[in-house]
Amino acid sequence: MSTDKEQLDVDDDFIAVEADDSEQPPVEQAKTNLSKRRTIDNLLEERRLQKQLADYDFDL
DSSP states (O other): OOOSOOOOOOOTTOOOOOHHHHHHHHHHHHHHHHHHHHHHHHHHHHHHHHHHHHHOOOOO
C-alpha cells in the first residue's frame, strides 16, 4: 500500500442505472419461487392430512 496521497480522477459524467430495470428479473424469479414453494407446501399439507386420516381410529 502506498502511503503517498494520490489525486484520484473523478468521472462527473457517471450515468446511474435506474433501479426499476435491474429489479424486474429478481421480482419475476421471486414470484416463481414463491409459487413453487406454495405448491410444495400444499402437497406436504395434503400428505400430512391423509396420513392423519389413515391413522385415525374410526372405531371409537
